[in-house]
Amino acid sequence: LAKTTQPISMDSYEGQEVNITCSHNNIATNDYITWYQQFPSQGPRFIIQGYKTKVTNEVASLFIPADRKSSTLSLPRVSLSDTAVYYCLVAFRGPASSYKLIFGSGTRLLVRP
């Protein structure tokens, strides 16, 4: 059964590093793992995407172990404006070359002053 698992919520303080992990067994071997940020009443906003090892951009890093059964979004030095819900999006391969795009349940991050 295709499934992703994320912590429901996390608390942090301004200036700290936050790591959010998504577990995803049976991920499609050729598909990317993508992370999104969502604020209330808005659509998910792209943060970062990766296939394996480590990817870094101006806002985050993404760590993917060799077995690709999980991925960790790392937000360096969070600020109050990073308070949001964070989702992973992965593809799971099914029968007859089908695949399903599965969103994680989302992690609600609260950044405190």
Next chain:
Amino acid sequence: EAGVTQFPSHSVIEKGQTVTLRCDPISGHDNLYWYRRVMGKEIKFLLHFVKESKQDESGMPNNRFLAERTGGTYSTLKVQPAELEDSGVYFCASSILDTQYFGPGTRLTVL
């Protein structure tokens, strides 16, 4: 460059009525996706277009839902007749390759 746009932003209808949601993808994006989140649930994949063709519609809940993308540009998602359990937020996303960019969503309320 304009992002993905969706119309309307909100829709309130009565059970049994018909509603049509529209999505305009980013120009040049051949891939278009529909998702929805019903209250308290996860965001669920509905279907995927590549240009005007349905690549995958395995997430469509039932035959009351009809998605079209004539000409491979904008897409519509029609719900007919709407039921109470169809209430939720419907998101559209588009992509060239693997990175999907989402619209703001349409909040549908069925009374």
